[in-house]
Amino acid sequence: MPRAFFARPVLEVAHDLLGCVVCAGPVSVRLTEVEAYQGLDDPASHAFRGPTPRTQVMFGPPGFLYVYFTYGMHWCANLVCGPNGTASAVLLRAGEVIAGHEVARQRRPAARVDRDLARGPARLAGVLGLTGTDSGADLCVRGGPLSVMAGSTVDSAAVRNGPRVGIRVATERPWRFWLDGEPTVSTFRPGVLRKRTNAQTGRSKLK
């Protein structure tokens, strides 16, 4: 896709990414579920507290890949969107593998059925073979680790949206988008609430 596709408001891009096809080597995935993160205006975004070495790519121009490591074992992939500097991105949450099944199964041996190959953000990044070394890659040049292409037309009436999965803040923002009835869409799960500790509140010691 041209950079102008990613340069639009992130909610618009998230909606339009459904049905698009992402390709990494021989593996192609048709996107069925994504989430929008609106940078500095979104407490749930990694970019909310300003740029860090990890999130620097989000603060650059749209059309680049942001890959992060989480839970000590998983990679997740985002596409940087919106006007330059807004630090917005779309998390690729799930999709249907439509080509390269053999390589996809090698990359994700734990998947028991093909439906599970790219069901969930870490599985999707895994099936695409993306890791931290791919973060910062340009999506709009040939030969990169990931390319995004238009898929078959999606009926806008099939697009649903609702709260994002697994987050503890900004839970009221309905910025998760998915295709109704797709078996690869992950089930909703609220963020796990944990008790705040003294160290986190910064109030452990008396003043």
Place this chain on the structure above:
DNA sequence: AGGACGATTAACT
């Protein structure tokens, strides 16, 4: 320098 937590998954009961 120390510690809490995570845009999750797989393997359990």
Place this chain on the structure above:
DNA sequence: GTTAATCGTCCTC
């Protein structure tokens, strides 16, 4: 339905 795995990142002191 529950929970362990596992470590980079970032906040706090």
